[in-house]
Amino acid sequence: MKIKNPLRLAIPALLAAQATLVFANSPYTATADPLQPYYQQLVTQSLEKQQGRLDLSKVPDVADVDILAINQEIKDFLDQQVRPIPGLRERAFMLHNLLFRPYYLGITYDDSQTYTAQETFDKGAGNCISHASLFVAAARYVGLKAKFQVVEVPRDWVQSEDYYIVPGHINVAVYIPGNKITVEFSDVYLAQHTQFFKSKAVSDTRALAEYYNNRGMEAMQLKDYLSAIAYMQKSLKTHRNSGFVWSNLGVVYKINGHMAEAQQAYERGLKLDKQNLSIINNAYILYYQTGQLDKAQSLAAKVESYSKKNPYYLAKLASADINLHNYKQAVTKLKRAISKKPEEPAFHFTLSHVYYLLGNQDLAVRQLQIGQKNAINNEDQQRFQHKLNLLQHYQAGL
Template sequence: MKHTAILLSAFCLMILAGCASTTQKLVDNPNLHFADQAFPGFRQVEIESEEEVFALDDYMRDFVDKHTFRVEDPKQRIKKLVAGIFDRSHMNLLYVSDANTSARDTFHNRSANCLSMSIMTYALADYAGMDVSFQDVQVPEFWTRRGGFSLMNGHINLRVMPRNEHNTTYVRKGGMEVDFDPMIFKVRFPSEGISKRRVLAMYYNNKAADFLVRQNYAAAYAYVRSALVAEPNLSEAWVNLGVLYRHNEMLDEAEGVYNLAISINDNRSAQENLAFVYRMTGRDEQAEAIMAYLQTKRTSNPFYHYMLGQEELDQKHYQDAIEHFREAIRLNRNQHEFYYALAKTYYQMGDLVATERYLRLAKRRAIFDQDEDRYQNKINLLTQL
């Protein structure tokens, strides 16, 4: 089966949020792997600076001041600010997986994914005088489908602590871990601290993936190049660069950066994309060896079966799609997306009874209000048929 995998920040979804673990090899000179001449016009793309991505305006400062006014205890200040961010009555924030926006745009658009929410919260908490750090959460491989691509998602969250003042030291700071994906609270995944610079690279990488899906290759190259200049060891960005090269028939260059991503942290998406290049260049035996290895690593991952089901659904192979979605549910019964995928499949097959059944099951497991409302609207439309 041919996959066109691409990393997306992820849960933060989107196209790349980064789920890299400990680096094994350092990339000293990313410029050696760029192909500027192949993407004329990329220098005309305006890339947001780090200051612009994390900038606050007066409305955001007022929001912080309002929620921390007259709260002297640093731990209570953290709780009040975080509660204000989560409180829909204050900001009415909606979770949108591909909303890759700056702190300011996230605040005013009131829609975000975990990466943009984390960036916004970092900026707000920093202004409030708190110590804030990003954490890369080691979630299982998780894919979504968009524009014919399989998008690999990573996940990050925040650690917020009282800031030590010149005359005050907190022996036990008692900070908070702030996570914008409620599913993470059901399973405790390991995490590691990452730099603000790395998060900026993830943001650029997500933007690159967005443009790649839209086939705006000059903009995609501009953003993924910026991601790798900011953080040369972000393996997911090398994968996205490889996908970009492959879509521009630069197979040798794609193969090179896929191997580079693998050398950094044994990146599985890079391995799968490398297998795809091997198939395209007649090296079927090497491709099959990679895919067999990945299969042994992925069979117990429900999101892998979900991705395969989505690909079968795209090709109108309905029974095969159903088998994959059912296997995903067998492995994890709490993901509303799995039930919705079955509902879509049965709808395409003309089975409206099964469609409604799985829509109701999806609604029952929905976490966010907008997902629950979306499923109810679809159920209402079905009952009118």
């Protein structure tokens, strides 16, 4: 179909997450890096933090799920409110309004829960994949051609205890004669922007695999590792060519001491997606920690480039500098980290502390004020204010 004039519909999106292990060693393994002893210590600590080995024979079964099934109640609602609208474009916009606008059903965004289309309707909330599934199911029922769509978005990192989560993105495309409507679901990504990102329509099978992967990621965050493995294996049985799911499975194996299984999973992922920097990073760390230095070295250049883009990795380098009293180098790295993720409170607190160590209390106060301005919730704003009060009282000699 030739798309003459793309349209935009600001509705929610679907999240496809992948995990990258906390990078705890230097990529510069072939050079005499003055920080190398510090990284060697971090590597040792990382290995010591691994969980006890899981009994993989106890991995539960995961029942088949139809994420697009909707009941008669939803169908009756759509028959009354949406299907009678004659224009396809107008029908798509009305469907959006009815499902997500607060003055209609007002289904809300909750990034902590992955639901099917039916569950999203019943609970009135869900994350991106939940919203996308409901919209696709409802749109098809009222005669719209709707597909899940993978979108390449700027890389971001969300820190967890033992790994980072690198969010992906899937939205919905609705095709009408001569046009494509890009459908988004949250304020994280705007349709006005994502319509210009590289995107690709994907099958329902791929979307179902994303659903199982998300459920596995949620279980991993709860440290329910057997369920995490079960859901990721289910994802791979559904769609075996998802390299990042193999990598996620490898992360779970590695956290729980199954190094051989982790390596096998990473290498399966790399065969499918040779350019995925999260998989490359995860494989590099495993090779380095298990003494496979030739294999690690073959990935080192790509890992170095990847790591420099990760604000949390830059903050780790800054922490190493602080431990070695290299405060000016720490300032440089922390500024780079803040430029990549200004809403992260820890970066501002650490930079303020470094300024204080350098004897510049004015800059320390100023950095706390900048952090408070960038804080995205009241709790973080109050933490900044508490630190500001303490530092300003100290300056005043109180």
